Amino acid sequence: MRSVERYGRAGAVVAGLTCCLITGAAVPAVAMQDRLGPSAEEVARARSKAGERSKQLGATTALLARAKARLGELSAQADRLIELHAGERAETARAEELLRRARERAAAGADKPREAVAAVPGRGDVVPGRGDGGPTPVRDVGGAAVIPLRGDSGVAAPVQSDGMAVSPPPDVAEVLQAQTEAAQAGAAQAEAVRAEIDYRERWAAAERAAEAARAAEEAVAGQAAEVQRIEADRTRLDKEMKAEAGAAERLAGKRVAVLKWSRVAQERARLGDHRSAAVARMRARFVAAREVAGQTWPLNATWQAARGDIAADWALTQLDKPYVWAGTGPRNYDCSGLTMRAWARAGVRIDHWTGTQWTSGQHVRISRLRRGDLLFFGRITRNPGDISHVGIYIGRGLMVHAPQTGDVVRVAPIWRRDFVGATRPA
Template sequence: MCCLMVALCPPAEAEPAPSSREVKKARQSARERSKELGAATAELVTAQSQLDGLAAEVERLVEAYNGELVRLRQAEGLYAQASARLAAADAEVERVRQEVALLATESYGGQTPMAPVIGMIFDQGGSEGALHRAGVLAQLWGERAAILGRMDDAQKVAAILRTQAANAYAAQQAASERAETAKSAAEAAVARQQEETRELRARTEVLRHEVDKARSRAKLLARQRAESLSGGLVSGGSAMGDVAANWALTQLGKPYVWAAAGPETYDCSGLTMRAWEKVGVRLDHWTGTQWTAGPHVPLEQLKRGDLLFFGHVKDDPSTIHHVGIYVGDGQMVHAPQTGDVVRVASIWRGDLVGATRPR
């Protein structure tokens, strides 16, 4: 029953060619979008200027952080030196303290400088013994005074170095805090810069896509109307090239997907392969062999349907990274990149390396 009903249904009529009013309306829409882009571009210029100023501030803050890191390393070095000197001074204090402790122990055990004096009082050995004991007494008092003097000196030096070490530690802590503050400021500025850059780029891309879509639709409608009025063939290209170019224009708005070749999604060489397939020309799904699929055409002799290639070195197909199909007026249809759609764009890009006319 379904098959019968389909068979009885009259064939669908071809869609009528766009009217001049539709073409005019599409062109007006493109102009309005262009005006919006112009106004938005002025805003973007201001935003970019502010972004440039922010970038300069970011660089200043980053360099301020770098400076604080240098000062922190210097403060850490000074603190390490002060700590080492203090450790040596404390070791000297401890060594002298042990000598004083030994002196105190001897005094407590009766071995004091006064023992020779007592012996001298009760000495019956005459003046020679007395002189000997007097010499011993002087030596003992001198050694004791020297030990106590070294103890006093060592403690004074240690106190001075302890103050220096404390000051160095305080300086290190202050430098560390300044470095952390500078780091936080730099990180916040960088994050703000990145966010504003993303927003600026996103706004720009949205506006450009809107304008491209409007221009693409206007060009498509104008082309379809011109074809209708001229009997289906637009001057300026070969019959096969026109068919390929016209078919490519019917794919506008379909998403770019890597390695896709239709019918709903395309990558660049997938789109051109399918376009020339419509006229019986088989191309590989690769820009490398599409580049050699026909004679190379001078850019001033381009015709509709010619393939335009973008890369770096003409003699090395592996450097060609993109292809589009020429549709006239310096424009091409192409599948640009991930996140984009099939659209019309200018052929004049810095990486344009040449054109091929498939056969």
């Protein structure tokens, strides 16, 4: 009887110690999040994407600088051409004014009456001015031209000289005046022609300057539009780069949190062997105490919880290892391979197939889940072959599992539409 009491007290003490061990081994709060931190590949892809966007931003910034420099060159060139055009217009206006004045002088010279005056008339020539309106005969007397004299009445009067009629000489001033006026009229006409030519040349130059200025202004407008387009692209790329860099940093932060959690789990797994041995010794003591007492009461629930902790903790040490169909570790796993190895660490052997794992222990309601319980997904039928996936519950609505080809062992929420049920291996 004393022996039974001694073993009973020892069992109670060991049970209490076991509870303390389990309480101290709870999953850290940082791990209990609704989402899993990303894999190393996801972080690398996010950073690579942000880096590519940064390169695009740098290239666009350089392109914008060149576009702005070109805009400055075109603007300076346009300013010079506009100034040249203004000068050509001013010169054209002066040429037009000179042409107008030359035309007025030429017209004034053409409107004056003229008399055709012979500088030295020859034999048989006539001089205008006879009273009857007809020509006055001119005769050559001794080699000199003789013309009639003008009387008071304005009618030429013949003069006898050696029996010959001789006319008096014309008014030299009048002749010179007529010749001067004719010369001036011709000079005015020539000046008008030169002014016309100069005006046309100036006008053509002004038109060329105007066309060049218009082309320069169009080039400036086009380059300004290009600068505006590049600035819009740069603004967009800057926003995208900042967003992607921020996303990459957030992923990296989550990754660090998961790795920290993984390190904690690895440390706990290293202690798992010692704890598993301690639990095995406690179980032996419970069994021994029960046999000595002749009782058949069930094993303490602490034993089941401890094994579940061992399985869950070890599974967390396998994060980021790739999924490979039929993989059972240690380099890769499929879903049932991971759960098989995890419960093997806790001393429980289960087969490498979700169908037999579904029948390997007692089924538990979702409201009574404990760490280490197996969660099954697929179609809800009576055929275990319709179950297609399994994971290990780690608490707080999360599980660790090997999802599918191309993915890695990771933590994920348990809430899925294809949830079938849960079992507790024994």
